[in-house]
Amino acid sequence: EAQVTQNPRYLITVTGKKLTVTCSQNMNHEYMSWYRQDPGLGLRQIYYSMNVEVTDKGDVPEGYKVSRKEKRNFPLILESPSPNQTSLYFCASSSTDRSYEQYFGPGTRLTVT
Amino acid sequence: GQSLEQPSEVTAVEGAIVQINCTYQTSGFYGLSWYQQHDGGAPTFLSYNALDGLEETGRFSSFLSRSDSYGYLLLQELQMKDSASYFCAVRDEGGSYIPTFGRGTSLIVHP
Numbered sequence: 076e077a078q079v080t081q082n083p084r085y086l087i088t089v090t091g092k093k094l095t096v097t098c099s100q101n102m103n104h105e106y107m108s109w110y111r112q113d114p115g116l117g118l119r120q121i122y123y124s125m126n127v128e129v130t131d132k133g134d135v136p137e138g139y140k141v142s143r144k145e146k147r148n149f150p151l152i153l154e155s156p157s158p159n160q161t162s163l164y165f166c167a168s169s170s171t172d173r174s175y176e177q178y179f180g181p182g183t184r185l186t187v188t
Numbered sequence: 189g190q191s192l193e194q195p196s197e198v199t200a201v202e203g204a205i206v207q208i209n210c211t212y213q214t215s216g217f218y219g220l221s222w223y224q225q226h227d228g229g230a231p232t233f234l235s236y237n238a239l240d241g242l243e244e245t246g247r248f249s250s251f252l253s254r255s256d257s258y259g260y261l262l263l264q265e266l267q268m269k270d271s272a273s274y275f276c277a278v279r280d281e282g283g284s285y286i287p288t289f290g291r292g293t294s295l296i297v298h299p
Binding site: 106108110115116117118119120123134165169171174175176177178179180181182 | 196218219221223229230231232233236275277279285286287288289290291292
């Protein structure tokens with residue numbers, strides 16, 4: 076089954092404790108992205124990757140890091156989480172020729188206290 | 189950069205027709221997508237318009253006017269399960285071809 080998986084689905088952590096949210100896709104997609112969703116603000120892009128070892132900042136990259144060492148995986152790293160990073164996070168992937176059709180993971184609800 | 193405007197909320201009754209509008213400002217416009225998101229769920233792709241005109245997929249249609257920087261999603265024969273948030277997303281030629289999303293429209297369908 077074609078899918079994007081994220082782990083964990085729910086996470087409660089404390090300020091400053093490094094964490095990683097994993098994302099994996101099994102569709103051999105070149106493009107992968109991370110979004111955060113906050114009430115009234117829609118989906119805002121954090122980082123994106125157009126292929127292995129190619130990453131770039133989206134609209135709200137501060138406080139986040141990513142890496143793309145393998146085509147299928149695109150982890151999101153919060154080196155020192157802060158309460159304003161409490162949000163719902165989505166990973167998405169798409170092919171090069173249909174980049175308008177994003178496939179989203181189930182989401183990770185992160186709470187930073 | 190890009191900016192997209194869509195209404196924050198739309199209400200309608202079962203069986204009716206509803207139109208959700210989206211206006212955008214961007215350079216190097218490439219196309220407009222629509223996504224649906226139910227509460228607690230992930231966004232799912234509905235449709236894409238690169239050229240002017242209407243694209244129909246079952247009960248849903250999407251329209252684009254490039255000259256007016258405007259598009260809409262039309263939902264016909266509304267059902268209760270259509271209650272969800274709907275996002276328009278613009279793909280342009282700056283930086284990446286990955287869409288930038290609007291803030292979303294919450295559609296509430298009443299019986």
